[in-house]
Amino acid sequence: MKNTILKVESISKRFSNVLAVDNISFAVNRGEIFAFLGPNGAGKTTTLRILLDIIKADDGKIEWNLGGNSHHMPQPNLIGYLPEERGLYLDIPILKSLVYLASIRGMDKTEAKKSALEWLERLGLADRAKEKLQVLSKGNQQKIQFIASILHKPIFAILDEPFSGLDPLNQELFIEFIKEINSKGTTILLSAHQMHLVEKVANRVFLINKGRELYNGNLLDIYKTLGNKKIIELHYKSGLNENSLKNFKGAENIDVVDQSIVKLTFEQNTDIKSVLSELATTDGDFDISTHKPDLHDIFLYLVKNYKI
Known part of the structure; x- marks a missing residue:
């Protein structure tokens, strides 16, 4: 192509x-x-x-x-x-280093200096152009x-x-x-x-x-293709009991993000009302939110379902 x-x-x-x-x-x-x-x-x-x-x-x-x-x-x-x-280069002034690297890639030194100063200004580092990289x-x-x-x-x-x-x-x-x-x-x-x-x-x-x-x-x-599932996110107010969720009915994936957040993934046609009813009988004090899968959720799903 x-x-x-x-x-x-x-x-x-x-x-x-x-x-x-x-x-x-x-x-x-x-x-x-x-x-x-x-x-x-x-x-x-x-x-x-x-x-x-x-x-x-x-x-x-x-x-x-x-x-x-x-x-x-x-x-x-x-x-x-x-x-x-x-x-x-850690021990060379920042601006000098940037101009040198651009020049060996074919950029005119005057243009490289001007452009480098513009970028340093945009990134809040213009006043440090003469400092060495190692102090940053x-x-x-x-x-x-x-x-x-x-x-x-x-x-x-x-x-x-x-x-x-x-x-x-x-x-x-x-x-x-x-x-x-x-x-x-x-x-x-x-x-x-x-x-x-x-x-x-x-x-x-x-x-x-x-x-x-x-x-x-x-x-x-x-x-x-993969973002049509449903995610229920549990935000625990106190300690998380992972054992209470290990065999949660209907969950495709259970992702323990940390000791206060757990994500449960379900198929699109899952009856969320019944899931919420079952969650009400689960140990722990937590708030509930729902959302569609983001790219991170999709990646975790792929890792679990395509074993390598």
């Missing part, structure tokens, strides 16, 4: 006795935000490093088509990369790493756990920035485990667990 700028076919990667990536395939289309989602250790970062030729796959094929020609690995100026583990908090270091990954205006950006170290306010801010750079022509491959954030911005998703595909497709389609 002419619109496909990254095609991944049946890649696998093993480390000793661990099959980190197990025969996965997907494609990213021009202009979209494609989300690669799963818990820590699911194989996300390993896959991204394979895409960037940092490590080699044991099997499979990767084809890029960023500049109109198919190739194994595109030029550095065409790609932006925000790694999960920060990779900037983890959240502010993440902001600098983000600027470095998109400053040279790449055609394609890979953002691995971009929300790491950020407070909720800055997470929402990053969502708006991701939408903005995408609207200006940058295709984005976004890897994360905070599904409630990603579903606000992604067009398509690839759900992965233990190296294997759980779902690959349009975000709206997964809601149509």
Whole structure:
């Protein structure tokens, strides 16, 4: 397809006795935000490093088509990369480091300095441009790493756990920035485990667990297919007795979020009145709320029902 700028076919990667990536395939289309989602250790970062030729796959094929020609690995100026583990120079002034990184990716130094200062201003760090990265908090270091990954205006950006170290306010801010750079022509491959954030911005998703595909497709389609269930959420005011819910009648899935919140998943045609009546006889003091499944709920359902 002419619109496909990254095609991944049946890649696998093993480390000793661990099959980190197990025969996965997907494609990213021009202009979209494609989300690669799963818990820590699911194989996300390993896959991204394979895409960037940092490590080699044991099997499979990767084809890029960023500049109109198919190739194994595109030029550095065409790609932006925000790694999960920060990779900037800790002992070099922030602005100097940003300008240098943009210049080696083909950006004019004067333009790079101007753009870097604009981004620092937007992220509330303009007054710290001459400081070294090592004196910043983890959240502010993440902001600098983000600027470095998109400053040279790449055609394609890979953002691995971009929300790491950020407070909720800055997470929402990053969502708006991701939408903005995408609207200006940058295709984005976004890897994360905070599904409630990603579903606000992604067009398509690839759900992965233990190296294997759980779902690959349009975000709206997964809601149509698996989002038609019913979730009853119990908020306990005192201690939770898990044993009282283990064999709850009719529940497809019981997710103990923490010691005060439990989510019960039911089929769409379940008689909720009878469920509520049964809950009334269950031990514990709790409030009840209901909602449709979000992406996190759907992921948990897939993990339970597609054993890997």
